[in-house]
Structures are given as C-alpha cells and as structure tokens.
Amino acid sequence: MKNILKSTLAIVAVFAAFTSCNNSGKSNNSGALSSNNAEKVYVAPGEHDSHYAFISGGYSGNLTVYGLPSGRMFKEIPVFSQFPTNGYGYSEETKPMLETSYGFVPWDDSHHPDISQTNGKLDGRWVFINGNNTPRIARISLTTFETEEIIEVPNSAGNHSSSFITENTEYVVAGTRFSVPIPQEDISIKDYKGNFKGALSFISVDPEHGHMDIKFQVLMPGFNYDLSHPGRGKSHGWFFFTTYNTEEANSLLEVNASQNDKDFIAAINWKKIEEYVNNGGGTMMPANYAHNIHSDATHTATSTIKKEVRVVNPSDVPGAVYLLPTPKSPHGCDVDPSGEYIVGNGKLSANLTVHSFTKMLAAIEAEKFAGEAYGIPILNFEDVLAGVVEQPGLGPLHTEFDGKGNAYTTFFISSEVVKWKLDTWEVVDRKPTYYSVGHLTIPGGNSAEPFGKYMFAMNKITKDRYLPTGPEMEHSAQLYDISGEKMELLLDFPTHGEPHYAAAIPAEIVKNNSRKIFKLTENEHPRKALSDAETKIVRDGKNVHVYMTMIRSHFSPDNIEGVKVGDKVFFHVTNLEQDFDVPHGFAMIGARNAELLIAPGQTRTLTWEPERVGVWPFYCTDFCSALHQEMQGYVRVSPADSNIELSWSLGE
Amino acid sequence: MKKAGIIMVIGSLLLLGLFKFPLWNIMLGAPQYPEPLGMNIYIQGIKGVQEFDLQNIDGLNHYIGMKTIPKPEEMWEFSVFPKVIIGMVILGGIIGVMGFFEKISYKYFLGWFALMSVLGVLGMYDFNNWLIDYGSNLDPHAIIKVTNPDGTPMSYKPPLIGYQKLLNFDVDSWPHIGGYLMFVGMALTLVAFWLGRKASLKPTTQ
Numbered sequence: 001m002k003n004i005l006k007s008t009l010a011i012v013a014v015f016a017a018f019t020s021c022n023n024s025g026k027s028n029n030s031g032a033l034s035s036n037n038a039e040k041v042y043v044a045p046g047e048h049d050s051h052y053a054f055i056s057g058g059y060s061g062n063l064t065v066y067g068l069p070s071g072r073m074f075k076e077i078p079v080f081s082q083f084p085t086n087g088y089g090y091s092e093e094t095k096p097m098l099e100t101s102y103g104f105v106p107w108d109d110s111h112h113p114d115i116s117q118t119n120g121k122l123d124g125r126w127v128f129i130n131g132n133n134t135p136r137i138a139r140i141s142l143t144t145f146e147t148e149e150i151i152e153v154p155n156s157a158g159n160h161s162s163s164f165i166t167e168n169t170e171y172v173v174a175g176t177r178f179s180v181p182i183p184q185e186d187i188s189i190k191d192y193k194g195n196f197k198g199a200l201s202f203i204s205v206d207p208e209h210g211h212m213d214i215k216f217q218v219l220m221p222g223f224n225y226d227l228s229h230p231g232r233g234k235s236h237g238w239f240f241f242t243t244y245n246t247e248e249a250n251s252l253l254e255v256n257a258s259q260n261d262k263d264f265i266a267a268i269n270w271k272k273i274e275e276y277v278n279n280g281g282g283t284m285m286p287a288n289y290a291h292n293i294h295s296d297a298t299h300t301a302t303s304t305i306k307k308e309v310r311v312v313n314p315s316d317v318p319g320a321v322y323l324l325p326t327p328k329s330p331h332g333c334d335v336d337p338s339g340e341y342i343v344g345n346g347k348l349s350a351n352l353t354v355h356s357f358t359k360m361l362a363a364i365e366a367e368k369f370a371g372e373a374y375g376i377p378i379l380n381f382e383d384v385l386a387g388v389v390e391q392p393g394l395g396p397l398h399t400e401f402d403g404k405g406n407a408y409t410t411f412f413i414s415s416e417v418v419k420w421k422l423d424t425w426e427v428v429d430r431k432p433t434y435y436s437v438g439h440l441t442i443p444g445g446n447s448a449e450p451f452g453k454y455m456f457a458m459n460k461i462t463k464d465r466y467l468p469t470g471p472e473m474e475h476s477a478q479l480y481d482i483s484g485e486k487m488e489l490l491l492d493f494p495t496h497g498e499p500h501y502a503a504a505i506p507a508e509i510v511k512n513n514s515r516k517i518f519k520l521t522e523n524e525h526p527r528k529a530l531s532d533a534e535t536k537i538v539r540d541g542k543n544v545h546v547y548m549t550m551i552r553s554h555f556s557p558d559n560i561e562g563v564k565v566g567d568k569v570f571f572h573v574t575n576l577e578q579d580f581d582v583p584h585g586f587a588m589i590g591a592r593n594a595e596l597l598i599a600p601g602q603t604r605t606l607t608w609e610p611e612r613v614g615v616w617p618f619y620c621t622d623f624c625s626a627l628h629q630e631m632q633g634y635v636r637v638s639p640a641d642s643n644i645e646l647s648w649s650l651g652e
Numbered sequence: 653m654k655k656a657g658i659i660m661v662i663g664s665l666l667l668l669g670l671f672k673f674p675l676w677n678i679m680l681g682a683p684q685y686p687e688p689l690g691m692n693i694y695i696q697g698i699k700g701v702q703e704f705d706l707q708n709i710d711g712l713n714h715y716i717g718m719k720t721i722p723k724p725e726e727m728w729e730f731s732v733f734p735k736v737i738i739g740m741v742i743l744g745g746i747i748g749v750m751g752f753f754e755k756i757s758y759k760y761f762l763g764w765f766a767l768m769s770v771l772g773v774l775g776m777y778d779f780n781n782w783l784i785d786y787g788s789n790l791d792p793h794a795i796i797k798v799t800n801p802d803g804t805p806m807s808y809k810p811p812l813i814g815y816q817k818l819l820n821f822d823v824d825s826w827p828h829i830g831g832y833l834m835f836v837g838m839a840l841t842l843v844a845f846w847l848g849r850k851a852s853l854k855p856t857t858q
Contacts, residue, residue, distance in 0.1 A: 517704070552711060578704035579711070580687075626715070627795065 040481060041491045043070040048511070051443050051454065051504050054113045054127050054140075055477075057081075058498025061108040063129055063140060068443070068454050068504060069479055071493030079138045079147045080108030080131040084594035088147075091596055092570065092605035093525075094294070096303035100134055100152050101288040109133045112163055112227075112501040115142075116210075120167040120232045120448030124509035126210050128163040128172045135159035137174050137203060139210050143513045144296065151212045152289035154309050155182045155199040155219075161228040161333075165205070167236050167448065171270065172212065174201040175241050179222035179248075182311075183285065192250035196222035199311070200241060202270055211293065216277045216310045218268060218321070221374040222248050224257070225266070227332050227398075232448050233339035235357040237271035240342050244329035246373075257329065258348060262381060264323040264373075265333055265344050267360060272320045273312055282312040297524040299602050315375030322364060323373060325381040326353050332398035332439075336407065336422055337448050341386055345396040345409065352396050352409060354425070356386035387425040392418045397438060398501075400445030402452030402482055408445075410437040410457060417457055417480070419487060431487045433478055435461040442482070443504035451506055454490075455482045458499040465492055475499060516580040518601030525603035527572035532556050537646050544569045544646070550584040550598065551576040552625040554650065555618070558633030562646035565610055565639060571596075571618075574603040584631070585621025595621050610637040656848035657752025659840050660761050664744020666837030667737050670695050673830035676779075677701070678810050680709065681822045692828060693779075695733040697724030716819075717794025718808060719786060729778060740768055744841065751848060758848025765841045772838075780812045 043049050049067030057064055061081030065074045082089030082098065089098050089106055098106050108131030116126045126148075127140040135156035139149040153159055153174045161175030179196035181187060187195065198220040203212045223243040231238035246263045249256030276282065287309040294301040314321040326344035330353070334343045342355040363383040370380045395413030402408070406428065409418050415436050419429040437459050443451040457480070462473045474494040481488040520530055529535045529547040535556050538545045544567050549556045555573075563569055573586050577600035587595040591608040598604045610616065620631035638644045674692035679701070681688035689709050690701030698721055700706040710720045724730040744764050750756045787809025798806040798819065808818055811825045827835070 577711075579708045 037481075037488065037490045041069040041071065041479065043067070043072075048507060050507055051451075052507055052510055053441065053443075053456070053502050053504040054115070055458070055495055055499045055502040056110045056113050056129060057496060058111070058500055059109050060497030061110050061131070062497065063110060063113060063127065064496045064499075065145065066493075066495075067507075068456070069490060071477070071479060071491050073496065075145060076496060077140055077145055077147065079129060079140065080105075080110055080136060080150070082106040082594075086597035087594050087604060087606070090594040090606075092607060093300040093603075096301040097147060097150055097292045097294060099292055099303035100136065100290045101154070101305065102134060105134045107133075108136060110138075110497075110500075111160060113503045114163055114165050114172070114446070115503045115505055116169040116205075117165060117167055117447055118169065120236070122444050122447055122449075122505050122509060123169075124505055124513070126169075127503060128165060130159045130162035130174060132159050132162075132177075135162075135174065135176070137163045137172055137212065139172075139205075139212060141210075142510050143515050145514065146294070148294050148296075149210065149212060150290075150292045151203060151214070152291070153199075153201050153203075153214070154287040154289040155180070155197075155217055155311070156201060161200075161225040161241050164228050164230055164239075164446075166230045166239070166270070167232045169205050169207070171202045171215065172205055173228060173230070173239055173270075174203060175225035175228050176200070177224050177226065179224065182219060189250050192222060193248040194222070196248070196250075198223055198225050200225060200228075200239075200266075200268065202239075202273070212291075214289075214306075214309050216273060216282055216312050218273065218312050218314055220266065220314060220321070221246075221376070223264070226330070229333050229335045229342075229446060231335060231339050231357065232337070235335065235339035235342075237269060238357075239268045239270050240333050240335060241266040241268065242326065242330040242333040242344060244331075262325040262327050263329055264378070265326045265330065265342060265355065266376075267322045267324060267342075269320045273317055276317045276320070277310060277312065281317065282310045284308045285311050295524075296518065297522060299518070299523065299525045299604065319364070321376050322360070323376055323378045324355050324360065324384050325370070325378065326355070327351065332396070334399040334401075334407075334446065336401050337403050337450060339448075341422055343399045343407065343409070345399060347395055347397060347412070349396070350391050350394075352389035352392055352399075352420075354386045354388065354422075355384045359386065360384045387423075389418075389420050389425045389427065392420060392427050393430065398440060400440055400442040400455065401450050402442055402445070402455075403450035404452055406452075406482075408440060408442065408455055408482070408487075410440045412436050412438065412460075415459075417455070417487065419482070429486045431480060431489060433457045433459055434465050434476060434492070435459055435463060439499075439501040441502040441504050443506060445504075453481070453483050454504075455480045455487070456502070456504075458495060458502065460498075462494075466494060516600075517578055518599060520574075520576065520578060520601045523574070523601055523603060525572075525574070527570075527605070528574045528603045529572070530574065530576070532650065535648070535650075537562075537648050539646055542567050546571045546648075548573045549576050550574070550586070550620065550631075552582070553620075553627035553631045555586075555620075555631065555633045556650040557648035559649045559652070560634070560646075561636040561638075561648070562644045563610060563635055563637050564642060564644075565613060565637060567610060569608045569610065569635070571606045571608065572603060573598055573606070575600050577601070582624060583622050584624050586618065587621045588618045588635075589616050597622060610635070613637055613639055653754050653758065653848055653851045654752055656758060656761070656844045656851060657748050657750075659847065660748030660751055660764075660844035661745055662748075663837040663840030663844060664741050664748060664764070666833045666840065667741050667744070669833030669837075670737055670830040671734070673833065674699075674828035675831045675834070677824075677826055677828040679824045681824075682820045684820075688822075688824075691721065694830070695730070695737060697730045698722065713808075715795045716798070716808060717791030717796075719789065719791075721786075727782070729775075729782075733775070736771060740764075740771070744768075748844070751844070758845055758852060761841055761845040761848055765838060765845065768838055768841070772834075776812065783809050783812060786810075 051068035053066040078088035135153035156176040158177030160177035179198040228241040245257035328346040328349035330344040332345035393411030479491040575598040676693040679690040788807040
C-alpha cells in the first residue's frame, strides 16, 4: 500500500513537473506572441486594411468582401441569390440577373472567386465566381462592387472546376463536376460509362467591357472534373483540370470512385483548340442558356436566351489534350507562379504529386504514351513527375504560392497548413487550423506575382472557436503571417455562408477605382424622374407606373390617390442625391417582395399589388438624415370599381 | 529703374492668375463629411471643389433656410470683378513699361498699389456683405431654426478669413492660389516701387 502511494505520488510529481514546465513555456510564448500578433492585425479606428479579400459565400450564393489583416467584413455582394437587404433579385431591374434556362433560380452555391489578370498579374478590374448548382459564371465589377453579368453554362452539371481565368483574362474557364448525357436524354443511369461526357467551357472575356461569351466547350470523357488552374508564363496557353471517378462509376462513388490507384490531371492546350475553332473547327450544337447583363447606364439588367454552343471533341484536335496520371482522386490543381509546376493534391494519397510542365512537353515531344482514354493520350506518371512531397499530412486539398519558392498546402483530415519548398519538396513548417481546412488564399497566390505576406485558411468546422450560437454556426478562418520562415497564426475570424475559395489583392490596386455615386446626367433608365417636374403617374390598364424621386428628406410625390384594388403598381424610384453614401430605401406595406435600397443617381422599381381598400404608407428604410422619420408617404387604395382619378402631390 | 519696371509688369501680370485659379476657398467639414465639401470662389463665379459639392451644400443648407449659392449671373460682382482685374493688369503693365523707359516716376508704382489696395478692400467689404446676407437672411419657414442664447436667430455666416465652428460644421475660409498670386503680385509692385526709389536716390547721393 505504501509503495503504491509512493509511486502514485512520484507519478503525480512527474506530471506536475511536466505540466508546469509546459504551462510556463506556453504562457511565456503566447504572452510575448499574442501582444506582438495583436499589433500585426490591429487596424486603428479610421485606418484602412492593406488588402481586400473576396471570399465566396458558398451556399449563400454570394460574395463577401473582407479586409486584411483585420478580418473585418465590409460588404456582402449579392451574386446568385436574392438579397432582400437591397432588393437584388426582387426589383424589376435586377430580377433578370437570376434568369436561367430553367426559369428564375433565386439561389446558388458560389465557390471559387478569381480576380482578373493582365500579364499574369492581378489587375483588380473584376472578380469572377461560379454558381455550382445551376451552372453559371458571374462577373462582379470592382468599381461598383456589384454583379454586372451572369452567363449560364449549358451541358454542365455541378460547375465546380470553375471559375479560373487565363493570364490575360482571355478566358474564364468553367469545368463540370458531374458528367451528364450531352445532349441530355432519357437513358438509364447505369449506362453512364462511355455515354456520359464532361464539358469544359472556355468563356471569352471582352477585354474592354468584360462581357462573357462561350467560345467553345471541350467534351471530355465521363470523369468528374474537380478543380482547375491556368498555365502561366511558360505554360500560358494550357489549362489543367484534376479528375476523379475515372472509374466512371455512377453509384456509391465514395467507394467505387476510389478504386483506381491513379486518376488524371487533364492538360488542355486551349491555344491549339482556339486556333482550331477560329478556323471553323468544332460543331455548333443546339443549347439553351441564359446570358444576363446589368447596365450601369440604364440601371437595368436584361436576360437573353442563347440557343447554340460550339462543342469540340478532343480526339478531333490532335495534340490538344493529354492525361497526366495523378494519385488518388486529386482535388486541387494548382500551378506555381513560374508555370513550371502543376500540383495535384491527391486527397486520398499520403503524398503530394508535383508534375513538371517541361517534362510533360518533352514526353509529348517523344510521344511516350502509356495508353489512351477515349482517344486522349495518357502520359507516363514517371515521365511527367517533377517531385513528391513525402507524407506531408493527411488529405491534401489545395496549394497556394508565396512567390519566394514556397508552396502552402491545406490538409483537411490532419487540419493543418503545411509549408514546403518547390524544387526540394521538403517540408519547412506546419501549423494547425481550426478545424478541417478547405481552401487557403495568399493574395495573388494563384498568379505570376503573389504578395506573400498573409495567408488565410478557410475552415469547414467551427465547433468551439467562437461563442456558441446554436447548432448552426458561421465558419471560421485563420490568418497567418507568412513573411518569415515559419508561419505565425495571427487571427481567427468568422466568415459568412460557406466559403470555399477566396481571392485577395492589395488594396491600392482596387480602392481608388471604387465608385461613390452614379451620375444622374448619365442615368438612362427609361422610367427615371430627374426632378420634381418629371414625376408623374401613368395608368396603363391595370398597371400603374409611379415615376417617383427621393432626396433628403422626402419622396415626390408623397400623396397618391386613384389606385384601385387589383392594380399592379410599379414604383420607379430615382434617388436624386449626388452625395457619397446617401442611399435611400423604399418600403411599401404589404408588398410581397422586399425593399429597394437605391444608390445616389440610381433608379429602381418595386412592384406592389394592393389587395385591400384603405390608405397605406410607404417610407424610407435607410436612416438618411435628421428628418429620415419624416420621409414617408401614403397611397390611397379604392375599390376596383371606383372612379377616382389618379392624382399625386407633394407639399399641398 | 529698368529692373523696377520689369518687376512692376510681372507683379501686375500675376493678377491674371485670378482667371485660372480661385481667389478664395471655403471648406465645410463635418462628422458626416470626413472629405469636406468645398467651394472655390473665382472672380467669375463660385464652383464646387468636387463636382457635386455646391449641390450638396445647397441640399444641406435648405434645412436651415439658407439661399442657394448664387450662379454667376445672379451677382453683378462676377461680371464686374473680371473687368476691374483686366483694367488693373493693363494699367500696371503700362505703368511698368513706361517706368522701364523712364517716362514716368516710380511713384506711379505706389499709386497703382494704393489703388489696387482700395479696390481690394472694397471687394472684401462687398464679399463680407454677401457672406452676412447668405448666412443670416434665412427662409422663415426653415425646417431647423437655431437661436442664439439671447433669442436672436443664429447666423450661419462663414468667416471672411480663418476657422469657425458652425453647428456640426468646421468651416475654413482662406485665400486660394489666385488670391496668393494676387498678393505676391501686389507685393512685387511694392518691391518695384522700392527699387525704383533706390535707383532714383542713387544719382543724388553720388
């Protein structure tokens, strides 16, 4: 008994020594570090962050704008989802943005933002982002920070290996995750193998306006195309896609699509296909897809349905497509700043595979093929391999680069970011993430010139990182300082929706282009009213058009009579302010949509179908001025059979 | 005397800067306007520092019943001032050239300066009268009426020169490039006078 007691005491003493040692070590460290790190992320009141981060909203369908290093959110930009906060997708002007060949689709799953580039460098003109569920690509202006254009992608399903742009923004590329029958037809799902195809879409971007147009679609074998990135520098003109399910399974993919030891990275020589297409190659096939453009002049979006698309069979263009064997269902497909290394993040592999572009060209030159798949040459794994990062972690997903010869890879399962060296493939550092990291972002980290100061990891699981908010929580992100040899965790910040990827850029490239107002003199909205004198109400059968203005602190007109039950009232409201940050809101009691939030100089339309006789108020929702509460009006609604004439007034 | 004549011409020519640059500038900053609104006062009229500043100043001023900022055609000053300045430039130029050729005495230089100063003071007096009217001749139906502790209506007159707090606004009123060029030009005519005097004194001391 004594012995037991003694030995227990001894053990306790040893533990105590260990723990106290640990504790003192920890507290010393974190004490010194945390004060240091607090300074690194502290942006004093009124000061500006050094970087913008555009973080995808995932299942919110939107894009959020954050500042780095503070981790503060500045704005949520509605893209694929209705946004009652400002009326996007509810106002008559913005409803066409969400039109598709399926009709009005008010939601999507936004994944991978990418900033436009010139000569491989971020130029900060636009952000592109994909809608995953109902395949679409959106272009967001970085002068208005609003969605300007959305194009639907036909023949695609699960628009996941998107939206990545080539080094001069020649194309924004959208690959399909799910292969499907092309054209769609009523066949058994069991007939997947050999019959389903995966469309990789190359969407040209007008260099001046950014307008998008599907130049061609490459109809690839029925694999899943997971992620992609452009070649750059020496590999400019190529595009790389990871694939999984090269087994072409159609059920229980978690098992059936994990059988092959190696899947592929598909290397597409898009310059070659572009040339083929410019010479009349490919075939126009019937299609059905929407193309929606919002104009800052008319403040109105239009939606047109396009009826055909050019498709290219890869076996018809020899030398355009090759398959690079890559271990175990690779997820991220990342190209280093020089364009030489293509990293395949084999998510079920213990190692990271890096291919060499130079070796790939040499193997193609020597025609050393291991075989072919549906007429597409398969290269030998050993011939294209640049190196392997041995056992860096579990579940590699995505890699970014700092421009100083280092790569940073996220590991979902071991929940960490690992820093390793290009060329030597040695692991330099690893830092935990909280928890289960998906993508990571370095500003410009997927361009020829990264800005390797900050890196942030976007995590899928939050658990205990913040005060609990019930079963559903925002996701968490961590910001790291990567300017030194070792990564340093600086900040935890919550993100909105489910961020997948993000694109970040030094603020000075973008901030001076940000618009303050829309000029009234440039307003070409067909139902604008630019002064009191231009306000009016026009009846067209059951439709009543109210041409209304708003300025601090009244609506004109603010007394409206002669509206009847069964009418459809369109409030076309123009904000006459020409002053920065003076939007006005418009809300109508019982309107079964949302409010309008109208920027200075803009015209927006809210539709209201009055159902009850009476006198009904409307008001400004944005506390615009000291007399905001006075900014209100009334609409008198008379019975359907009344003969009260339309009349309107202000200040009488 | 040659040098004095040249400086006299340069001095009076500097007044031409008033046609290109503002004479005066008034900036209005407030908590809501970290980038202040501003008006540049030219001899031909008032312009906003930024494109929509005048419109926004008028928009704010309507709450307290101030009149809108006058258009050039609404004030006689904006048609007369340019003529006066042109006149003074021509007069100064002629005096300078005649001084250069020693046709007239250096004392004319001082005479020009004295005349310009009188006109300047009159101009400032007139400008101040306008500021008083602009700041205190308020619409009786104004939305917001602020009174002084003695019950009289508060004046929103911006300062003629310097800084003043008006309600939530910090008002700064200072000469601008055109004004400074004018002051430098006038100072140069004084220099011309002094040089001319020195030159004319030299022969007598010898």
